[in-house]
Each structure stands twice: as C-alpha cells, then as structure tokens.
Amino acid sequence: MRIAELGRRSGVPVPTIKYYLREGLLPAGELTSPNQARYTDAHLHRLRLVRALVELGGLSIAAVRDVLGALDDPDMSLHKAMGTVSAAVAPPDVDVSDEVAHEQARAFVERQGWDCPPDSYAFKALVGVLTTAREVGQHRFVDLLDGYARACAQLAEVDLDYVLRMASKDEALEGVLLGTFLGDATVAAVRAMARREVSERHAASEG
C-alpha cells in the first residue's frame, strides 16, 4: 500500500508516519520509484504498535525505540522484555525523598517476600503515591497495600497466563508490552465498575 493508505488504515497522520520513518521507528518501505514507496501489513502492524506506545503509554520517541529494540531482539526473554518496558515507562520525576514513605514501601515489599529493588520503577512509583497520601493527610492509606497485593498477585497470574497462551514468542512479547499500558487502563475501568457495584450493594444493605 502507499503511505496515504497506511495513514488511513492506522489513523496516524502522514507527516507523523514520515517522522517515525526518519526516527527509525518504522522500517523503510520498498521503493517503487525515486519518491514513492510501498508498505506492507507488517508496516501497518508496527505503526499501530508505535501509536499505542505513544498515545496509551505516553512514551517518548527514545523510549519507543528502546521498547522496539527489545521486541526485535531474538535473544530477549519475556522476563527481560518486561523489565525493558518497566524502565521505558519510568517517569523521571518521582520524588522518593520522603523517608517515611520510603520505609513504608520497603516494609511492604519485605512483608510480601517480594524481590523489588528500591531503584525499580515500581518501587519508586509506590514511594511517590505514599508520599502524596501523606501530604494530603491520608495517613492510613498505607494500610490498603496488603489487600492490594493479594488482588494484584491475582492480576499478575491472569496476565502471565494470557501471555503464555500466545502462539508465537513475537506475539507474546507484544502482548507483554501492550498489556502493561492497556492493562493499567483496563484495571482502572474494571475497578471503577467494581467499586460502583460494591458501594451500591453496601448502600442497599444500609437502607
């Protein structure tokens, strides 16, 4: 297909596609004349992936490049790919200087028997949330964590099961990447539904 059709089918504007081509996020098409190229379904697929990483994941171009590199590396395991994604999505500006929040996160990880280093994205993100909770006076927010841990372990098993059922390693790696972004958005949506449900049931039982 021509670049115009690639744009139509992916929903990505042609100038943006050209930018991705220049940045190497999309392989060049096959030249059919000095200034015209042909693109395949593989390009369309990769373009949709880039779009999802940028729009859903909020990733920078450099981070997308890292993630695609992990995807294209035949020697990379699922486990390693998950680490690359986590590093790519790491927000650079989480304030982890609150010592109380840091100690709360450390004690939580230890209680769970989890092996989560303090320099990982997940650990820093948790310290950030606990810091905010303290700042806004929700001093007992930390008490939620153990309950969350059990539910999140269940979510992680569901995710792993999904990835392991995939036919090819390529597909599985992409599932891991997208699952991280899509998964967070999905959990937020399903959680909002469940809260509504639980709250309604509680309101009904009270009235």
Added chain:
Amino acid sequence: MRIAELGRRSGVPVPTIKYYLREGLLPAGELTSPNQARYTDAHLHRLRLVRALVELGGLSIAAVRDVLGALDDPDMSLHKAMGTVSAAVAPPDVDVSDEVAHEQARAFVERQGWDCPPDSYAFKALVGVLTTAREVGQHRFVDLLDGYARACAQLAEVDLDYVLRMASKDEALEGVLLGTFLGDATVAAVRAMARREVSERHAASEG
C-alpha cells in the same frame, strides 16, 4: 498563617493560591488588614486536596469545583460522592463507536451481573481500551476481563473497608475522592511489582 507560609507548607506557588482563591476553590482568609489575610490549617488541608485533584487526578478547575461541592454538601452520601468523582474524571474524548468493543464490554458487564450503564465513565473507558486492543491486533485481550473482574472486586472490597473505618464522614468522603486517583496509581505500582515477581518465579521454574 500568611499566604507565603501557606505556599511554603503546601508546596503550591502563591500566584496559584491566589488563582484558586479567585476561582472559589479555597475559601477566603480572615482579613487582618485591607490587603493581608490570615489562613488556618483548614485552608492548608483544603489546598493540599485541590493540589492532589489537579496534579494526580488531572482535573480541570471546573471539575475540582464539582468535586469540592460534593465534599461540602452535608446531604451527600458516600455512594453519591463516588458517582460525582467518576463523572468529574471522565475523559471527554473516549471513542466508543467500535461496535465490537461495545458489545464485548456489554457482554462482560452482563456476565458479571453488574449494573453498569453504557453512559458511565467506567463503561466508556472499558470500550476505549477494548477498541485499542483490537486496533493493535490483541484480539484475545478481552479474555482477560473475567480474571480482572475477580481481582478488581477484591480491590473494591479493600477500598470500601478502608473508607468505612474512617472516623468522620468528611474524612471518609475525602478518602473516596483521593482513593480513586491514588488508588489507580497504587494498583499500577503494586501490579508492576507483582508481575515482576510472578514472571521471575515462572522464569526460575523453566530453568
């Protein structure tokens, strides 16, 4: 305290505080001279809440006003307050036109026996995620939902329990508001930790 101290202790710049005062998000201080006012710990508390709603929740000023109105309404129940928050955080631009995704979300809600109307934020958000999953070729993503539902119901029980233990209704309402934003960020962080753990265990068991 003077406005400068209010700024220092809340981490909100003084011009921003003045803007919030003009917009009615923060009640006026007690005038001690024609151009000087005194603020209390109640102002500091409210200001930290506004900051969290804007920074964490990404809420517009109008949405913050709605949320604070719900908080200050003595007749509002916990259940109703949760609805107000959901409406306030609703992103205006979720594309829910994909009929397959819409039907997937409807069937999911029906399977769970949940009462979640198609015009609610949570429903639209789910349709949006399922649309993206389809666009990027993750056609089996929808299979994750039932597993997510069980874990999210567990999260909702943990949240409700947290809110119900609070000493006052005011505190509980604030817990609901903040829990929505802080909770999503916390679940994302804890989920990242749990995925790492589950993936590591799986990698170890494979050799």
